[in-house]
Amino acid sequence: MRTVTSLEELKGALTDLRSGSDRIALVPTMGALHRGHEALIRHAVGPDTTVVVTCFVNPTQFGPGKDYERYPRAPEADARLAGSAGAGLLWLPRMADIYPPGEMTRVRVGPIAASMEGLHRPGHFDGVATVVIKLITAARPDLLVLGEKDWQQVVVLRQVLRDLLWPTTIGVVPVVREADGLALSSRNQYLASTERVEALALSHALAAAAEAVANGETDGATVELTMREIMAEAPSLTVEYATVAHPETLLRLVRINRPARAFVAARIGKTRLIDTRALTP
Ligand code: AMP
Numbered sequence: 001m002r003t004v005t006s007l008e009e010l011k012g013a014l015t016d017l018r019s020g021s022d023r024i025a026l027v028p029t030m031g032a033l034h035r036g037h038e039a040l041i042r043h044a045v046g047p048d049t050t051v052v053v054t055c056f057v058n059p060t061q062f063g064p065g066k067d068y069e070r071y072p073r074a075p076e077a078d079a080r081l082a083g084s085a086g087a088g089l090l091w092l093p094r095m096a097d098i099y100p101p102g103e104m105t106r107v108r109v110g111p112i113a114a115s116m117e118g119l120h121r122p123g124h125f126d127g128v129a130t131v132v133i134k135l136i137t138a139a140r141p142d143l144l145v146l147g148e149k150d151w152q153q154v155v156v157l158r159q160v161l162r163d164l165l166w167p168t169t170i171g172v173v174p175v176v177r178e179a180d181g182l183a184l185s186s187r188n189q190y191l192a193s194t195e196r197v198e199a200l201a202l203s204h205a206l207a208a209a210a211e212a213v214a215n216g217e218t219d220g221a222t223v224e225l226t227m228r229e230i231m232a233e234a235p236s237l238t239v240e241y242a243t244v245a246h247p248e249t250l251l252r253l254v255r256i257n258r259p260a261r262a263f264v265a266a267r268i269g270k271t272r273l274i275d276t277r278a279l280t281p
């Protein structure tokens with residue numbers, strides 16, 4: 001696996017890769033890679049596909065506060081994980097290449113970005129859409145590989161690519177979890193041991209929602225309340241949202257009479273966690 005930083009180096013590496021491979025798949029990440037990211041890379045690697053991984057902590061998708069500075073950075077371990085998962089190229093963009101002095105253009109996403117993550121992190125999806133458009137403009141991938149864990153992000157980016165006439169296909173990979181159910185996240189490493197136990201309330205709430213719906217519960221608000229009650233049992237956890245919504249429109253569902261999705265977000269101490277799960281009536 002080759003590692004590049006500058007746009008010139010990237011261009012050279014992509015020219016070499018394109019001559020030897022049919023397809024380029026891009027796996028955009030913020031680094032501090034774990035088995036969830038690894039699953040994205042392994043999903044895309046194939047005899048006719050070369051995987052390009054980017055690690056870039058994107059400042060425009062963070063709100064005010066310390067989360068951006070605090071976000072974990074582990075470039076050496078990232079290179080080891082990306083290489084062993086089969087990536088062909090690791091691109092570690094320089095800030096000055098993505099946001100050069102004087103740049104001022106942003107992608108502004110419409111109402112699909114207004115609920116859930118967009119409501120609790122104003123401007124977040126504009127930052128995500130802006131950086132992803134920059135990354136794919138530079139790398140021109142045939143395939144963009146994203147994680148189901150950030151389901152709203154997938155829906156938002158599908159909309160953005162469609163609206164901006166990008167033909168790139170999006171591949172979605174299921175949530176990778178710890179054995180006890182906690183969804184892997186680069187932010188899990190912030191959790192103190194008692195917080196780590198309380199963090200299980202998110203996946204437990206989703207499991208209870210899935211079970212209730214499988215057992216015939218069709219009232220969206222009742223399922224949302226079930227999730228809130230489970231998360232309320234964790235004393236240091238503050239729920240941001242517990243929502244049952246249509247998987248594609250992300251509109252809240254009053255009646256669950258077709259495949260739906262449950263979404264949760266919560267803060268534990270200074271750490272913010274999200275998770276999601278399919279609901280099948
Ligand atoms: P991040 O580095 O957190 O911005 O995530 C980069 C990509 O990895 C996104 O498409 C995420 O949805 C995906 N991802 C993060 N955690 C997981 C996980 N536990 N399972 C699957 N994909 C994940």
